[in-house]
Amino acid sequence: MDYTLSPEYRLLQRTIREFIDAEVAPIAAQIDAEDRIPQSLIRKMGDAGFFGLPFSTKYGGGGAGELGYCLLMEEVSRASSAVGVTIGAHIGIGGGAIYIDGSPAQKEQYMPALCRGDQLAAFCLTEPQAGSDAANIRTTARRDGDHWVINGTKLWASNGSRADVLSVFAANDRSMGARGGISAFIVEKAFGGITVARLEEKMGLHGSDTALLIFDNCRVPQENVIGPVGAGFLTAMKTLDGGRLSLGAAAIGGAQYGLETMVRWAQAAVENGRPLAARQSIQWMIADTAMEVASLRHMVYSAAWMFDQGKKVSREAAMIKAYATEVGARTVDRAIQVHGTAGLRHGAPVERHFRDERIARIFEGTNEVQRLIIAQETYRQMGYRA
Amino acid sequence: MKILILVRPAPAWDKLRFDLGSGAVEVPADTLVGLSAFGEGTWTLNGSDRAALDAASSVVRRPSLAAENGTNGGAGATAPSEIIAVALASAPGDAAEAALHEALARGAHRTILVTGAPDADAALTAGVLAALVGRLAGDGGLDAVLLGAETPAGAPDEVGPMLTEALGWAGLSAVTALHTADSGSGLHAGTAAGTFALPTPAVVSLLPNPALTPRYAHGGAVIAAFRKQPIESLALGDLHLPGATTARVTVRRATLGEPPANERLKGSVEESVAVLLGGLRTLL
Numbered sequence: 023m024d025y026t027l028s029p030e031y032r033l034l035q036r037t038i039r040e041f042i043d044a045e046v047a048p049i050a051a052q053i054d055a056e057d058r059i060p061q062s063l064i065r066k067m068g069d070a071g072f073f074g075l076p077f078s079t080k081y082g083g084g085g086a087g088e089l090g091y092c093l094l095m096e097e098v099s100r101a102s103s104a105v106g107v108t109i110g111a112h113i114g115i116g117g118g119a120i121y122i123d124g125s126p127a128q129k130e131q132y133m134p135a136l137c138r139g140d141q142l143a144a145f146c147l148t149e150p151q152a153g154s155d156a157a158n159i160r161t162t163a164r165r166d167g168d169h170w171v172i173n174g175t176k177l178w179a180s181n182g183s184r185a186d187v188l189s190v191f192a193a194n195d196r197s198m199g200a201r202g203g204i205s206a207f208i209v210e211k212a213f214g215g216i217t218v219a220r221l222e223e224k225m226g227l228h229g230s231d232t233a234l235l236i237f238d239n240c241r242v243p244q245e246n247v248i249g250p251v252g253a254g255f256l257t258a259m260k261t262l263d264g265g266r267l268s269l270g271a272a273a274i275g276g277a278q279y280g281l282e283t284m285v286r287w288a289q290a291a292v293e294n295g296r297p298l299a300a301r302q303s304i305q306w307m308i309a310d311t312a313m314e315v316a317s318l319r320h321m322v323y324s325a326a327w328m329f330d331q332g333k334k335v336s337r338e339a340a341m342i343k344a345y346a347t348e349v350g351a352r353t354v355d356r357a358i359q360v361h362g363t364a365g366l367r368h369g370a371p372v373e374r375h376f377r378d379e380r381i382a383r384i385f386e387g388t389n390e391v392q393r394l395i396i397a398q399e400t401y402r403q404m405g406y407r408a
Numbered sequence: 409m410k411i412l413i414l415v416r417p418a419p420a421w422d423k424l425r426f427d428l429g430s431g432a433v434e435v436p437a438d439t440l441v442g443l444s445a446f447g448e449g450t451w452t453l454n455g456s457d458r459a460a461l462d463a464a465s466s467v468v469r470r471p472s473l474a475a476e477n478g479t480n481g482g483a484g485a486t487a488p489s490e491i492i493a494v495a496l497a498s499a500p501g502d503a504a505e506a507a508l509h510e511a512l513a514r515g516a517h518r519t520i521l522v523t524g525a526p527d528a529d530a531a532l533t534a535g536v537l538a539a540l541v542g543r544l545a546g547d548g549g550l551d552a553v554l555l556g557a558e559t560p561a562g563a564p565d566e567v568g569p570m571l572t573e574a575l576g577w578a579g580l581s582a583v584t585a586l587h588t589a590d591s592g593s594g595l596h597a598g599t600a601a602g603t604f605a606l607p608t609p610a611v612v613s614l615l616p617n618p619a620l621t622p623r624y625a626h627g628g629a630v631i632a633a634f635r636k637q638p639i640e641s642l643a644l645g646d647l648h649l650p651g652a653t654t655a656r657v658t659v660r661r662a663t664l665g666e667p668p669a670n671e672r673l674k675g676s677v678e679e680s681v682a683v684l685l686g687g688l689r690t691l692l
Contacts, residue, residue: 029509083628
């Protein structure tokens with residue numbers, strides 16, 4: 023066993039960190055305050071190869087796989103979760119659905135521009151009546167000659183207003199349910215029939231564009247169906263597995279930030295003549311956080327390695343999604359406790375991270391749903407019926 | 409434009425903490441927590457060598473008019489633009505190889521690792537570079553050798569001036585910006601003292617310039633640097649350096665006794681110089 027990063031991934035990690043420290047961290051507070059990521063930063067990240075990092079070089083990607091993608095998400099989210107989610111929605115799920123189950127022709131058509139960051143992608147699954155219960159979606163896809171016509175509403179689509187290319191899931195035959203009744207489509211905004219009805223105002227992740235999209239007779243060519251008609255639910259689940267790993271990596275970034283900031287504050291702050299760092303109560307919080315971050319890092323990177331080996335990681339991805347997002351939340355909560363009232367000030371970085379972390383226990387499948395998956399997979403592993 | 413670049417690994421100073429009491433070097437807490445399981449991250453590319461590499465990439469990206477017209481830096485050749493990075497190491501691997509991989513990721517087209525040069529000093533490094541220039545002459549010749557103007561320890565570097573002397577080329581140190589001349593022949597080098605026209609071939613030592621837009625390696629280029637582009641290896645013995653070059657430079661250290669009392673010299677310049685020389689002689 024070798025738990026060290028190879029030299030190529032060490033250099034990749036350092037290269038990414040150098041970019042993030044210089045280009046993202048200095049404007050993270052501005053992104054939060056203005057609720058907008060500058061287009062110039064999107065362009066720079068495209069030039070640095072971020073938007074195609076894990077994908078095959080055959081389609082214009084960087085060839086760094088899930089492991090490289092997780093390194094990217096950890097480093098980005100250490101500075102700005104909003105930027106992390108923008109990249110994650112593009113790579114992990116929006117572009118990921120096309121990359122995982124798209125045909126070679128579809129990948130050749132769409133992936134190069136997505137990898138360059140010339141176009142952004144979004145993933146449109148969640149609906150008013152179908153949050154984590156993806157099998158219950160109401161958006162319909164009706165065949166009309168050599169096109170499909172999509173009608174319905176999609177909620178909480180990260181990158182939804184900014185994206186040029188959408189991976190959209192719609193019911194082609196509701197009587198068949200999830201297995202056979204849902205299809206996935208590559209939808210260009212330019213096809214028309216798509217309205218950005220609302221931009222969500224969230225408690226955190228300011229800067230990450232979260233949109234409510236209405237599809238009104240949106241006509242999509244037949245050749246833009248991802249995989250076989252009716253196999254969209256499987257595409258969604260496979261895509262979300264990878265997305266959940268990267269979400270875990272993003273949570274490491276937030277937790278790492280929390281740990282670093284609480285250590286620095288504890289070392290610098292003096293109370294009654296003693297540094298906070300000397301107090302046992304503070305040391306316990308730091309120790310608990312260090313343990314959790316270290317164990318989380320092992321979980322995420324070993325699963326990323328498994329993913330790159332082509333192994334199924336549904337159970338690991340669910341464990342990581344639930345555990346990582348809870349560690350992330352606990353860590354920034356402890357960091358605020360260590361900071362005291364200074365951590366409560368609006369605009370303090372730790373306050374921003376606190377707001378940003380909350381959503382992670384809800385989106386891409388609530389942690390309650392992740393626990394159902396973990397329990398069912400565990401039953402199966404031990405020979406019981408789920 | 410064909411350019412040879414010297415790249416040297418340097419400790420990542422910002423990642424290290426020095427305990428002056430015990431003399432120990434420690435990796436700081438955030439690095440321990442952040443990287444302990446997955447890497448050390450304590451080496452990087454020497455900052456001014458990186459500036460040289462970035463300058464080379466910039467020059468190569470914007471070829472001269474002459475190059476576009478089929479000549480190469482006035483040499484009359486039609487060789488394609490190429491950046492060749494070279495590093496010296498006692499054996500393949502470790503930090504020197506990492507520096508070459510980083511060079512590939514940041515725009516070098518070809519890399520050479522010179523082995524068998526343990527603890528190479530400035531004279532040996534300059535000798536190796538001069539020999540490489542001669543060796544590469546058969547491939548169409550070089551237009552320039554670029555390197556950092558500071559050593560990995562942050563001291564002014566002597567390799568550039570020594571190499572300039574050895575090659576008999578034009579040379580300039582402490583350059584912060586480099587462009588191909590509009591005429592297509594030679595380079596324009598910006599320094600704190602102004603911009604100078606340099607005929608090629610030339611040796612140019614560069615300093616980091618914070619005013620320039622930072623360049624970052626492309627993520628895909630980092631991965632490709634390890635998977636697609638092999639590092640060429642060359643033993644020091646294969647370069648057939650003259651004996652004087654490979655001889656170690658002996659540094660004589662002098663320790664001062666009691667420092668002389670401060671004294672303002674009086675009298676004429678000649679008298680003052682005589683007193684000064686007398687004082688120096690007593691120290692040696």
